[in-house]
Amino acid sequence: MSGKKRRLTIIECGCDINMMIDLAKAADLGAKLFYLSGMVHGEYQNHEIHNLGRFITVVKFRPLTWQTSHPYVLADRMEDLTNPEDIRTSMKCDWQVLLYGYLRGAHLKSKNQIHMAAILLL
Incomplete structure (x- = not known):
């Protein structure tokens, strides 16, 4: 606080x-x-x-102008929902990832592509 x-x-x-x-x-x-x-x-x-x-x-x-005009997500937890067999057969398969965190800035529209930075998948 x-x-x-x-x-x-x-x-x-x-x-x-x-x-x-x-x-x-x-x-x-x-x-x-x-x-x-x-x-x-x-x-x-x-x-x-x-x-x-x-x-x-x-x-x-x-607030920075970039922050107020762009939507961004600060995720504090991630869960991988992808079938392990799909990953084993092809690393380039479509992954399903569930993010928990906060949405900040502008509204995030459905069907928008996003850039995920600093993600480490184990």
């Missing part, structure tokens, strides 16, 4: 420039970069988290 009416989701990003660019498209604070020095015993350092929280509480959120 960052205030009485503002909830936050913090997404940790790896050291991959493509991943950073994809996350910046969906981030409300994509103009700022926070570097955390790393985890100590499985936890981030308290003073770094304190500084990050202090910045978030005072910053003014300004």
Whole structure:
């Protein structure tokens, strides 16, 4: 929580420039970069988290024009519904993927093609 009416989701990003660019498209604070020095015993350092929280509480959120004019989905969970036998016989078969998350920006119309970035299928 960052205030009485503002909830936050913090997404940790790896050291991959493509991943950073994809996350910046969906981030409300994509103009700022926070570097955390790393985890100590499985936890981030308290003073770094304190500084990050202090910045978030005072910053003014300004929506980017790209975000308000384009629909985008921030998925936090994915389920593969494709028949494993179809995948075994042909990797180029039509896959059925179920995404759970948030739709942001403009309305997403049915039959629109979408670009799925940073997906890792195991």
